[in-house]
Amino acid sequence: MSRMTRRTFIGTGSAALAAAASLRTMVSARAAGANEKLNVALIGCGGMGRYKLGNFCDSKQCNVVAVCDVDDKQMNEAVALVQAKLGTKPEKIKDFRKVLERKDVDAVIIATPDHWHAIPMILACQAGKDVYCEKPCCHNIREGQAMLAAAQKYNRVVQVGTHQRSMPHIQAAREFVQAGKLGLISMTNTYTYGNNYPTNLGNDPDGPVPEGVDYDTWLGPAPKRPFNRRRFHSTWRWYFDYGCGMVGDWNVHLQDIIMWSLGVQAPTAVSTSGGHLLLEDDRDTPDVMQAVYEFGPVPKLAPKGFVQTYTMRKTSGKPWSCGGYGMDLHGTNGYMHMERGVWRLEADREDWDKAAMGQDSPFRIEGFKKEAPGADGEAHLAHVLDFIQCVRTRKAPIANIESHYHSVVSCHLANVSLMVGRKIFWDHNRVLCFKDRELTQQDTEANNYLGREYRKGFELPKV
Numbered sequence: 001m002s003r004m005t006r007r008t009f010i011g012t013g014s015a016a017l018a019a020a021a022s023l024r025t026m027v028s029a030r031a032a033g034a035n036e037k038l039n040v041a042l043i044g045c046g047g048m049g050r051y052k053l054g055n056f057c058d059s060k061q062c063n064v065v066a067v068c069d070v071d072d073k074q075m076n077e078a079v080a081l082v083q084a085k086l087g088t089k090p091e092k093i094k095d096f097r098k099v100l101e102r103k104d105v106d107a108v109i110i111a112t113p114d115h116w117h118a119i120p121m122i123l124a125c126q127a128g129k130d131v132y133c134e135k136p137c138c139h140n141i142r143e144g145q146a147m148l149a150a151a152q153k154y155n156r157v158v159q160v161g162t163h164q165r166s167m168p169h170i171q172a173a174r175e176f177v178q179a180g181k182l183g184l185i186s187m188t189n190t191y192t193y194g195n196n197y198p199t200n201l202g203n204d205p206d207g208p209v210p211e212g213v214d215y216d217t218w219l220g221p222a223p224k225r226p227f228n229r230r231r232f233h234s235t236w237r238w239y240f241d242y243g244c245g246m247v248g249d250w251n252v253h254l255q256d257i258i259m260w261s262l263g264v265q266a267p268t269a270v271s272t273s274g275g276h277l278l279l280e281d282d283r284d285t286p287d288v289m290q291a292v293y294e295f296g297p298v299p300k301l302a303p304k305g306f307v308q309t310y311t312m313r314k315t316s317g318k319p320w321s322c323g324g325y326g327m328d329l330h331g332t333n334g335y336m337h338m339e340r341g342v343w344r345l346e347a348d349r350e351d352w353d354k355a356a357m358g359q360d361s362p363f364r365i366e367g368f369k370k371e372a373p374g375a376d377g378e379a380h381l382a383h384v385l386d387f388i389q390c391v392r393t394r395k396a397p398i399a400n401i402e403s404h405y406h407s408v409v410s411c412h413l414a415n416v417s418l419m420v421g422r423k424i425f426w427d428h429n430r431v432l433c434f435k436d437r438e439l440t441q442q443d444t445e446a447n448n449y450l451g452r453e454y455r456k457g458f459e460l461p462k463v
């Protein structure tokens, strides 16, 4: 097993940074011709990484030249996938910095856990690579700022994996809202429900690090601690050391569509209630959450602002309206529900106790349904195709980091409010929390949660 110690990480890290710095003036590590296949590499070969790798293979526009993971088993599975789909064998590289040193790599797919997005993304930008980065792009708001700055400074194409933007029915729903057809909007809701009671993650004791895993590097910027399967592949997302809980994991998709539809960049205030109330495991992210956002005025759509709520339960699965997740927009003309396969519209009534609205009702839109069969799988591929196209044209992809930054910041703010146990007011321009609506008293306690402590040797690169 080739184990990369933290000492070697720091050592080669400086070398890699120096190498990356020398590449900064280059437009791209390798400018692929318009019809030439792109050379891509995957960093993080887990569930989503392999799914995305399949999309890049299916695009028929890419060679997969390398796959990278700190777990040999995950890397081997990614190699097998590429062999099955493309008939080629990518190089296996355990240290992602060596991927970035390869001059033939045009773009990297980053599908590591959330705490391992910012460092490789920034170094990739510095090395002249374009980046397809999984959502939420960052583990905290300060990382998001640094990633945004890196993409802009090094002129990189960065697509974030909020693939709902690539769903035609979601785009149509957004156009419907933006055209004012739903009327004036005062409230929107997003929600995710499920029932994992009583012991979703279990309570197995710490154990040995699995063969072939460089666990110290897996931990990276997070604090050192004994190995436990609960905090490892896939379920790391329920621990703040590595993930952001449901609001960053799932609501980032939903919040993104609400904010994109309304055309807003940031809430003015956020108040969150919740906690780890019922599940009998040691997660530290909540199993119940209610976040209430206040957004300022939106010309023609929400003249005095609107309220957005995110409701999350992992303790009771009965849906509020349609499925186990969704996005609702409430307008003066009617109600719109969106999910990954459908959007539905229902005209409002003057009186919901009456069976139907009368002929002379002021509400003029008819209810209808717009189905999008197979939307999720097709949208993943469409999202990748959009990225590939933008790498070639240097245009902004549909979920570029500039717009994703706003949605992800909103999700992180819900966690910040939860941590401090009160409402916070947000200054989008100064990127700071305040205690008052007039933004005169900085909220020092809340602002401490905008970043994280980085373990020595795994600090955020300077942009």
Ligand SMILES: NC(=O)c1ccc[n+]([C@@H]2O[C@H](COP(=O)([O-])OP(=O)(O)OC[C@H]3O[C@@H](n4cnc5c(N)ncnc54)[C@H](O)[C@@H]3O)[C@@H](O)[C@H]2O)c1
Residues within 6 Å of the ligand: 043, 044, 045, 046, 047, 048, 049, 068, 069, 070, 071, 074, 094, 096, 111, 112, 113, 114, 116, 134, 135, 136, 161, 162, 163, 217, 218, 220, 232, 233, 234, 235, 236, 249
């Ligand atoms: N777009 C979507 O709908 C969607 C769905 C699921 C997950 N995701 C996102 O994809 C990302 C990965 O999630 P997942 O469920 O696949 O997690 P996972 O735990 O299954 O996979 C993560 C992989 O990254 C590897 N890794 C960790 N540190 C590394 C490092 N320094 N270098 C190389 N590899 C490293 C791990 O060993 C693991 O194999 C997350 O950010 C998650 O939020 C997005």
